[in-house]
């Protein structure tokens with residue numbers, strides 16, 4: 001029997017797709033990578049995943065693992081050879097257990113992030129991982145990429161929010177590491193090896209996640225700041241005043257919000273167009289009234305010191321959500337505008353203003369008339385530092401002609417300022433060559449040794465990361 005027929009026997013014929021419109025599985029979110037799979041296979045259980053891995057090993061066939069296919073580096077779609085099995089975990093979406101006293105939730109890897117947040121909320125608890133793709137990305141993908149998002153400042157990346165995982169190894173064995181332990185020093189940390197490995201070491205089939213108490217009130221404010229240095233000063237002040245209650249600190253450049261004005265005119269913008277807008281979020285343990293008083297005092301001090309020019313504090317949940325919508329609409333508005341050159345970079349917060357001044361100048365000199373769409377998680381030193389072509393220039397042509405040169409300018413400066421070329425999106429296919437060029441040779445040697453040990457035949461997500 002051929003592989004596809006054996007896969008049908010394993011998961012049921014209706015869960016092995018080989019024809020019809022498979023673009024949702026085979027084209028990535030940015031539409032930059034278009035592949036073709038031998039078959040799209042949608043298992044429902046860990047045992048079925050293990051069975052698929054065994055079969056693919058027998059047929060010397062490689063596997064690309066996929067969750068919600070919202071990844072931004074081309075790691076979740078097959079290559080164009082038509083020879084890879086695309087393993088989509090969307091049907092593995094059950095909640096396995098909730099332990100309120102231990103503040104943990106165990107879910108299957110295909111659970112949508114938003115439904116995990118909702119399950120935690122139904123039990124009076126908080127799962128804080130939050131990102132604009134939360135309505136379609138999955139826990140498996142979040143852990144596969146070690147996703148960041150908007151609450152990292154307070155709660156950490158996906159890695160920090162995961163206590164245990166279940167993995168199907170490249171040999172098709174199941175490692176049950178679903179511990180709900182906050183302390184466990186029994187040898188090498190296998191969990192953290194798999195998290196962030198982008199499906200190249202094993203397939204995560206379930207996870208035990210860390211929950212938190214829900215805050216009494218969440219309050220949001222927008223502040224106009226004249227420079228990025230002032231934004232960093234505001235971060236300093238907010239940290240000093242709010243401590244751990246500061247749960248979000250996002251920055252949005254002028255062009256980023258202009259794109260939202262253009263493509264999402266239905267979204268109200270409370271502040272007039274300004275060089276930089278900061279979105280602050282506070283999670284208060286007392287009450288909404290308390291949160292607002294603290295925010296108002298903070299912003300008043302910032303106004304007096306000349307750090308902030310204008311500010312708006314949300315007075316209702318609707319207003320607060322509307323402020324977040326502005327931030328979350330930026331990648332969508334950018335996608336509507338057309339292809340652009342994206343950089344997901346991390347820097348020490350202290351280095352952000354100098355980096356941006358140097359990179360802006362270098363890019364504008366190299367690409368006169370181009371537009372810098374700069375926004376991101378400033379509280380974590382993580383910028384989405386993107387370059388859009390000059391008005392009137394076809395976006396795809398600008399991307400094709402300019403990407404390599406723009407990347408060199410940006411990543412050389414990132415290196416000089418002690419930063420990273422991938423803060424939260426990962427390496428995938430898109431940044432593989434950059435990683436090989438810029439990661440230290442010792443680190444690359446160790447990473448290759450890990451890959452060879454855990455996936456000796458190179459069957460899991462080949463051609464990604466390394």
Ligand code: FAD
Pocket residue numbers: 029064065066067068069070071072075076089109130131132133136137138139140141142143144145146147148149150198199200202203204205331332424425428461464
């Ligand atoms: P996929 O795209 O399906 O896969 C991503 C990678 O993980 C692939 O390499 C895949 O092979 C691997 N993978 C998937 N499932 C598993 C599994 N079960 N086991 C092992 N490996 C697996 N990311 C951020 O970090 N922060 C953000 O703020 C953010 N904002 C975004 C906003 C938008 C509008 C979009 C479209 C994306 C955003 N992303 C962000 C990127 C993306 O949403 C995240 O990386 C997300 O975690 C990917 O989840 P997914 O289920 O869609 O994974």
Ligand code: ZN
Pocket residue numbers: 148149376377384424
């Ligand atoms: Zn982000």
